[in-house]
Amino acid sequence: MTALVATVAVFMSVGLLFVLANLLLGKLVRPNRPSVEKGEIYECGEKPVGTAWIQFDLRFYVVALLFVLFDVEIAFFFPWAVVFGEATQAADAGHPAARSFAAFTFVEFLIFFGILLVGFAYLWRRGDLEWVRSMSNERPPSATRGG
Amino acid sequence: MIAFDWLTLLIVIAGVIAVVMPTVGYLTLAERKVSAWVQDRLGPNRVGPFGLLQPLADGGKFFLKEAPIPRHVDKIFFLLAPAVSMAIALVALAVVPWGGTQPPPDPVATQGVEPAAVVQQYADTQGGYAKSFNGVIVPGLDVGVLVVFALGSLAVYGVILGGWSSDNKYSLLGSLRSSAQIISYEIPLGMSVVGVLLFSGTLNLEGIIQWQKQHGWFVLFQPLAFLLFMVSVYAECNRLPFDLPEAEQELVGGYLTEYGSLNFGMFMLGEYTHMITTSLLMTVVFWGGWSLFGLEDRVTDPIWGAVVKCLILVTKTGFFLFLYLLVRWTIPRFRFDQLMGLAWKVMIPLSLLHLLAVMLVRQYSLSNWVLTAISVGLFLAAGVYAVAFGTGPNNAPRRRVISSPSPPVGEGLGVRGS
Amino acid sequence: MNLTVVLFAMLAAVTAASAVGVAASRSVVRAAVWLLFTLIGVAGVYFLLGAEFLGAAQLIVYVGGTMVLMVFGVMITNQGPFAVLRTKPVEWAVGGVLAGGLFVLLATASLNFVSSGKTPDDPLPGISPIGLSFLGVEDGGKSYLLPFEVVSVHLLVVLVAAAYLARAKRRVNQVASGKEQGTNKEDTRQEQGVTP
Numbered sequence: 139m140t141a142l143v144a145t146v147a148v149f150m151s152v153g154l155l156f157v158l159a160n161l162l163l164g165k166l167v168r169p170n171r172p173s174v175e176k177g178e179i180y181e182c183g184e185k186p187v188g189t190a191w192i193q194f195d196l197r198f199y200v201v202a203l204l205f206v207l208f209d210v211e212i213a214f215f216f217p218w219a220v221v222f223g224e225a226t227q228a229a230d231a232g233h234p235a236a237r238s239f240a241a242f243t244f245v246e247f248l249i250f251f252g253i254l255l256v257g258f259a260y261l262w263r264r265g266d267l268e269w270v271r272s273m274s275n276e277r278p279p280s281a282t283r284g285g
Numbered sequence: 286m287i288a289f290d291w292l293t294l295l296i297v298i299a300g301v302i303a304v305v306m307p308t309v310g311y312l313t314l315a316e317r318k319v320s321a322w323v324q325d326r327l328g329p330n331r332v333g334p335f336g337l338l339q340p341l342a343d344g345g346k347f348f349l350k351e352a353p354i355p356r357h358v359d360k361i362f363f364l365l366a367p368a369v370s371m372a373i374a375l376v377a378l379a380v381v382p383w384g385g386t387q388p389p390p391d392p393v394a395t396q397g398v399e400p401a402a403v404v405q406q407y408a409d410t411q412g413g414y415a416k417s418f419n420g421v422i423v424p425g426l427d428v429g430v431l432v433v434f435a436l437g438s439l440a441v442y443g444v445i446l447g448g449w450s451s452d453n454k455y456s457l458l459g460s461l462r463s464s465a466q467i468i469s470y471e472i473p474l475g476m477s478v479v480g481v482l483l484f485s486g487t488l489n490l491e492g493i494i495q496w497q498k499q500h501g502w503f504v505l506f507q508p509l510a511f512l513l514f515m516v517s518v519y520a521e522c523n524r525l526p527f528d529l530p531e532a533e534q535e536l537v538g539g540y541l542t543e544y545g546s547l548n549f550g551m552f553m554l555g556e557y558t559h560m561i562t563t564s565l566l567m568t569v570v571f572w573g574g575w576s577l578f579g580l581e582d583r584v585t586d587p588i589w590g591a592v593v594k595c596l597i598l599v600t601k602t603g604f605f606l607f608l609y610l611l612v613r614w615t616i617p618r619f620r621f622d623q624l625m626g627l628a629w630k631v632m633i634p635l636s637l638l639h640l641l642a643v644m645l646v647r648q649y650s651l652s653n654w655v656l657t658a659i660s661v662g663l664f665l666a667a668g669v670y671a672v673a674f675g676t677g678p679n680n681a682p683r684r685r686v687i688s689s690p691s692p693p694v695g696e697g698l699g700v701r702g703s
Numbered sequence: 704m705n706l707t708v709v710l711f712a713m714l715a716a717v718t719a720a721s722a723v724g725v726a727a728s729r730s731v732v733r734a735a736v737w738l739l740f741t742l743i744g745v746a747g748v749y750f751l752l753g754a755e756f757l758g759a760a761q762l763i764v765y766v767g768g769t770m771v772l773m774v775f776g777v778m779i780t781n782q783g784p785f786a787v788l789r790t791k792p793v794e795w796a797v798g799g800v801l802a803g804g805l806f807v808l809l810a811t812a813s814l815n816f817v818s819s820g821k822t823p824d825d826p827l828p829g830i831s832p833i834g835l836s837f838l839g840v841e842d843g844g845k846s847y848l849l850p851f852e853v854v855s856v857h858l859l860v861v862l863v864a865a866a867y868l869a870r871a872k873r874r875v876n877q878v879a880s881g882k883e884q885g886t887n888k889e890d891t892r893q894e895q896g897v898t899p
Contacts, residue, residue, distance in 0.1 A: 143710050143751045145294060146376060152298050153375050157368055157551065164348045164547045177356035179453050180542055186454070194457070194778060198465050201625070202772045203865040205468040207858050208633075209438075209768040212475040213760045214854070216431055216488060217834030219479045223486030226647040237650075244648050246848070253855040255637070257862035266866045267629045269622035362736065428830060431759035438767025442739065445774055449732065468771055488830065 197269065204261075211254055218247055301378055309557040310340030312606065319610040344550075352546035355451075362450035367544070367551035370443025374558035377436040380429045380490065381565045429490035430478055433566060437474070437521060441467045443555060448540035459539025462529050462621060467521055469628035474517035476636035477510040480643040481570055484653075494574035502573040506653040509639050509660035511571040513632055518563040520628070522556060524609055526616040529624060564605035565598070572601055631667065638663055710751055718744030726798065729789070731777045735770070742766045756830040 179186045222243050228236035261267055314329065314336065321328025329336035354360065441464045448460020481503050482488060485496040497503060504511045520527040529539075536542075541552055568574060575594035584590040619627065642659040645651075717740060724737035742765045749758035790798075837851045 142755075143714070143747060144706060146379065146747075146750075147710060147713065148291075148294055149298050149376060149379055150372065152295070152302065153372055154368075156302060157371065160348075161547060164352070167348055168546065169349075169351050171351060172353055176353040179355065179357055180537070181454065182537065194461060198461055199772070199775050200865060201465050201469060202775045204629075204862070205472065206764075206768040206772050207862050207865075208472045209475075210764055210854075210858060212472065212479070213764050214837070214851070215475070215479045216428075216482065217756065217830045217837060219482040219834075220486055220488060220830055221834035222644070222647070223483045226483075226650070227486050230650055240648055244644055246852075247644075250852055250855045253852075253859050254862070257859040258633075260863065261866050262630070264866065267626075269625045362733075428755045428759050431756065431763070435759045435762035435767060438763055441767070441771060445771070446736070449778065464771065464775075468768075471767075 200266065207254070211251065214250070218243065222247070302375070305375070305378065305558060305561065306554075307340070308561060309554055310344060312557050312560070313343065313553075314339050315606070316610050316613075319607070320614060323611070323614040347547050347550035350546040352548060355543055357452045358543060359450040359452065362446045363543075364548065366443050366447035366450060367548045367555070369446060370440070370555035371551045371558070373436055373439045373443065374555040374562060377433055377562045378558070378565075380432050381562070381569060428488045430482070430488045430493070430570070433490075433562075434471075434475055434478070438468075438471055440521065440555075440559065443552070444540050447544070447552070451540070451543040453543050455537045455542045456540045459529075459536045459542070462536075463523060463540060466523075466527060466529065466624060466628075469625060470517040470520035470527075470632075473513050473628065473632035473636045474521065476633070476640055477507075477513040477517070478570065480507050480510045480636075480640055483640075483643050483647055490569050490574075493570060494576060497573045498576045500653070502571065502576075504571045506656045507571070507639070507643070507660055508657065509635065509664050510643075511567070512664070513636050513639070514571065515567060516627075516632065518567065519609070519612065520624075522559050522563060522609075524560070525613040526618050527624065528618060529621055560606060560609055561602070564602045564609070567605050568598060568601040574598060631671075635663060635667055707751065711748070714744050714747040714751060718748070726790075732774070735774050735777045738773070739766060739770050742770060756833055 222240055225236045225240035225243060229240055317339075318328045318336070320326075329339045332338040332342045354363065444460050444463045444467070448456045448458075448463070451457070481493060484500075484503070484506070485493045487493065487496075493503075523529075538544075541549060544552060575598040577597045580593070580597070582590075584593045639660065642656060642663070646653070646656045646659070721737045721740035721744065725734045725741060728734045728737060742761065746758045746761040746766065749755075749761055836847050
């Protein structure tokens with residue numbers, strides 16, 4: 139697999155050279171007149187209040203966590219899908235043993251994935267997938283006015 | 286060991302970049318022309334005949350405009366983000382098969398064979414494959430689909446880095462929205478491809494094309510998977526109706542707010558390259574790649590054959606690119622809760638049901654057309670369900686007025702807008 | 704293979720340099736981004752060794768998934784522009800000893816591999832053997848069926864725990880906002896269970 143990595147490395151370096159050449163060219167031809175106004179945060183002319191690096195909503199984190207779980211699940215999908223696909227192709231070509239093997243992998247996979255689906259159904263039922271509703275459940279009176 | 290030819294490789298890579306960059310330029314022109322056409326305007330028509338030199342003028346402006354770096358940004362990541370975004374979009378092009386003359390070798394079985402024999406067999410098939418003319422930069426990659434998928438999941442970093450380093454509230458909000466959107470839609474994307482793998486039994490993109498050449502295009506048998514795939518890649522590319530990260534009415538420019546000049550240009554380049562890659566992928570995985578009803582086999586000369594295949598592939602890709610532009614002016618933007626609802630409550634369950642249907646069809650060796658019927662049936666059932674029960678993402682979300690025991694005066698709503 | 708060594712040296716340099724960046728950087732977010740490059744470098748090593756599936760899975764699960772989660776987590780906790788991490792000398796010492804131990808372990812393992820006579824260019828077969836061993840088909844006396852199913856249960860636990868944590872946060876908000884504490888739990892349940 140040296141060829142693969144080498145190719146990607148060459149691709150990356152050519153791309154990098156391309157970008158750097160462009161940046162250098164841009165640096166040479168473009169004007170550079172910094173001013174205090176240009177260095178300010180753009181907020182449509184308003185003076186920004188506070189920093190943007192704030193603690194943000196937890197819902198984004200929950201989405202990311204759900205994503206990781208399903209991502210791991212999909213990563214397990216791929217080898218299984220190849221095995222199942224090959225087995226059913228062999229079965230279509232007339233190998234009866236392959237048919238029963240495919241059935242076996244089918245059931246195994248249903249168990250594997252079914253367990254996670256239980257969790258997914260639970261989350262759905264409890265309303266954790268609702269973007270707006272999960273917010274309304276929060277209802278801290280002090281925060282209802284906040285934007 | 287595949288023979289490794291530096292010179293050819295450099296030429297091919299330089300060729301790809303030289304083809305992609307102008308394509309991106311003219312894609313922006315096409316974008317504006319199609320917009321104009323949809324809205325009954327003329328579009329850019331001043332620079333060159335029919336505005337054909339407009340991309341050159343735009344490119345020149347990217348170089349000539351001042352690139353102020355605001356004082357408040359995190360400078361390293363601010364400059365790194367556009368490069369990351371563009372690099373990832375470009376590398377994905379390396380695995381797309383543009384047309385080949387010999388099918389890729391199958392993976393070698395390991396059961397009951399001597400390891401040395403396996404290695405020898407692998408080397409032989411790979412060697413024979415490497416000698417033939419294949420229009421793919423990284424040939425014989427066994428896990429092509431997986432790599433494209435992996436690179437797609439990296440695209441989120443350009444957005445996160447750009448938004449976070451800008452220290453601008455619009456940027457941060459835009460990048461948060463965008464990253465949540467990109468990761469949510471990656472799941473239906475992956476699942477819709479699994480349905481294809483169950484048929485083809487390989488992750489190799491060329492292998493998938495070979496299967497379609499023999500049995501017919503996947504879009505015929507799995508139209509639902511194609512639809513899910515297409516919607517997901519639209520969301521991944523931040524294209525309308527999913528362009529919430531850059532929703533200009535509310536977020537100015539989203540994560541791009543503080544960028545200007547060439548840094549902005551690199552983000553745009555990455556975005557449009559991503560569009561090209563995903564269009565190619567749609568073509569390769571669902572629309573038969575470079576095959577067109579046996580037309581590509583009429584040409585027997587290997588070089589001309591490769592050219593014809595490449596032309597077929599490019600034509601199909603062009604159609605999907607046109608669709609990208611057309612959809613932009615057809616479907617209005619989603620609201621963020623609708624967007625997340627669509628991913629988690631519509632597309633993921635649908636893709637799961639579809640996957641189950643594919644598994645059953647394969648297991649009981651039913652006709653592929655049964656799957657077409659199931660696909661259409663699932664789609665219609667989802668539509669009927671959404672209309673009948675009214676919980677679809679396009680209906681109003683059920684915001685509830687919270688009944689607190691003694692509501693304080695002046696605080697009626699219990700819902701905080703996001 | 705000379706080219707392989709050069710490539711490995713490049714990948715190893717990237718991986719090691721960014722790993723040092725993780726340890727040395729004082730900003731949490733910067734550390735997270737350095738970790739990102741470390742993981743990409745490791746994926747590159749996997750590809751170099753011919754473990755295509757492992758490399759792609761590393762990219763998908765760790766780089767594309769877990770790191771997004773970590774960056775989000777860092778952003779959630781990161782109060783103020785740069786939450787500054789100051790490493791105490793004791794922590795440097797402990798970390799240094801642990802890193803040294805790990806280095807010795809890995810070096811021993813690598814040298815054993817060299818003496819086993821295999822070369823990095825031995826191509827590994829496709830991903831179906833991986834799938835087969837997940838599904839419990841004996842491959843060289845190893846069956847991974849049980850771990851495969853246990854992974855699923857593990858994911859379920861994480862899923863439910865994540866949902867629970869997200870809700871616990873909400874309850875904290877309610878408590879903080881001065882609501883009566885006793886009925887909070889039931890309240891939340893009721894609201895979430897009933898769909899109008």
